[in-house]
């Protein structure tokens with residue numbers, strides 16, 4: 246593939262709800278450009294975009310896939326995104342590096358949850374939004390209704406750029422309002438005609454609205470429009486592009502991806518109105534001063550500057566090896582360039598640079614500013630990294646913001662001897678997915694994988710199984726309970742052994758007292774008159790601390806208490822560090838049961854955002870899961886509910902919430918504090934702990 250100048254590049258992300266037809270559209274665009282001989286389908290798992298075995302099996306997109314198309318003198322980089330919020334890592338990065346997010350909407354269903362978050366992600370990074378109403382061939386397709394729906398849902402001003410000729414089974418083509426022609430796509434051949442008579446009036450009115458909208462944002466254009474009641478073609482294009490970039494209105498086009506109707510109108514719109522990368526405001530980079538990760542500015546996409554790039558995706562599998570997908574932010578790059586990674590400080594030769602089309606590696610001479618491609622086998626490069634020409638070592642691009650994890654699963658090898666095979670596969674998995682986090686919980690003998698939802702974790706565990714080639718068991722993680730005492734108690738612990746040779750002697754009296762929540766542990770040395778020499782203070786404390794980790798009732802760490810040692814005795818010859826440690830732990834074992842030990846459960850602070858209609862269901866669910874509502878707030882059509890919920894009640898939270906709200910919920914959960922649990926829960930925890938610890942100690 247030849248090198249494309251920045252002004253000839255268009256980067257489009259396809260966002261929107263799962264099932265809206267993004268992948269089908271991408272495939273259709275490849276097809277009409279002769280890039281696939283036979284068009285694949287999502288159902289058969291034969292598209293260029295959904296090439297991953299899991300995408301084929303699940304019949305939906307999991308990855309953002311790069312699919313470049315060459316059209317006339319232009320290169321259009323399509324980024325086909327998944328539609329499920331679980332894959333937010335892929336979606337956000339792809340939208341962020343594009344210059345326009347084309348949100349695909351199903352002509353029958355209108356705005357759905359996936360439409361909403363694609364919108365939010367694009368807005369967060371100031372990426373221009375356009376809407377494509379797809380499936381115009383469907384029986385109940387209604388272009389005007391879809392436009393109204395979008396206006397209402399987003400309180401946005403929409404303007405049609407193409408109009409459908411016929412709807413449903415009669416959908417034959419589109420009116421391209423940019424040049425006022427009727428365009429019929431037939432088997433990849435486009436036929437341009439005059440607008441049919443019965444649509445002329447409607448088309449003129451739509452064109453008038455389009456021109457008026459284009460004239461609005463710019464004084465010079467407004468003036469010209471008021472004088473002449475129209476704009477020149479050049480002014481129209483300029484005005485529309487500026488409006489699109491400023492978000493003043495949302496252009497809407499229509500098509501049937503399945504029937505390949507309306508695609509040339511879409512391409513015309515992309516080439517004319519989507520900003521080329523040099524027209525973008527810039528790419529978020531840290532200002533390099535005292536705090537190198539503080540303030541952020543927009544760095545212009547400047548072809549004259551030395552090379553810099555942003556890694557938005559890492560592929561790490563047996564088939565492709567390691568690929569770092571990146572966007573060129575400044576300058577240009579070839580395989581001969583030395584590359585510095587700003588996170589590690591490593592400098593290495595780029596090696597191979599290519600464009601990717603799905604999984605196919607397409608050789609390129611050079612990637613210019615704004616273009617998107619991949620490096621093969623760069624060492625230690627991760628998603629979010631900044632790659633630079635070492636001469637320009639002063640830029641770090643800001644990694645894309647990701648939401649907090651909302652789901653967790655504990656994993657282990659079915660066969661205990663294969664545990665180390667998981668480790669390597671896990672490492673590769675975590676490297677390729679910045680939205681996955683690993684928590685090793687040695688106390689509860691569990692490895693916990695945290696992610697963006699149950700589907701995300703499902704997919705990740707499946708990948709792990711394939712890569713490690715072993716059987717992996719995944720289950721709800723065990724809850725991190727704690728223990729404490731509810732009232733003071735005191736008593737003695739004595740360790741004495743005198744059977745031949747040197748003996749052992751330690752003796753201490755301790756008092757245990759509860760402390761307020763959040764205090765942790767305090768040790769106090771209150772021995773007077775040297776009944777225990779102070780050099781054994783550390784030994785007593787150590788013995789107590791060790792006992793705390795072993796728990797009282799169920800083996801969970803004991804917190805929020807003070808232990809003081811106030812009396813005891815020693816033996817000049819037999820006393821030792823060891824003997825006092827043992828004596829202290831004996832004391833703890835004797836006294837703790839007298840101090841009303843109790844189990845503490847972690848309470849999570851949860852924030853849930855759902856469409857207002859679901860509020861009643863959510864409140865009901867929370868109260869049946871021992872949740873306490875601390876507030877709710879109406880924000881547009883959604884409500885945000887704040888609550889405190891015991892973590893033990895949240896094992897199926899993500900799944901339940903999704904099914905209650907048809908996936909329209911977003912939530913975050915973070916640890917807040919510990920609280921004693923109700924007696925019934927305490928009993929259950931103690932019973933379960935016997936099983937766990939019996940297993941763990943084997």
Ligand SMILES: Nc1nc2c(ncn2[C@@H]2O[C@H](COP(=O)(O)OP(=O)(O)O)[C@@H](O)[C@H]2O)c(=O)[nH]1
Pocket residue numbers: 261262263264265266267268269270286287288304305306328349379380381382383500501502503504
């Ligand atoms: N009738 C009709 N079906 C379509 C159209 N576009 C996509 N589909 C179907 O909608 C389903 C979901 O499409 P897909 O491309 O996977 O959607 P994505 O999740 O947005 O990528 C598939 O069964 C497609 O065949 C269209 O224009 N018309």
Ligand SMILES: [Mg+2]
Pocket residue numbers: 264267268269305306326327328
């Ligand atoms: Mg898809």
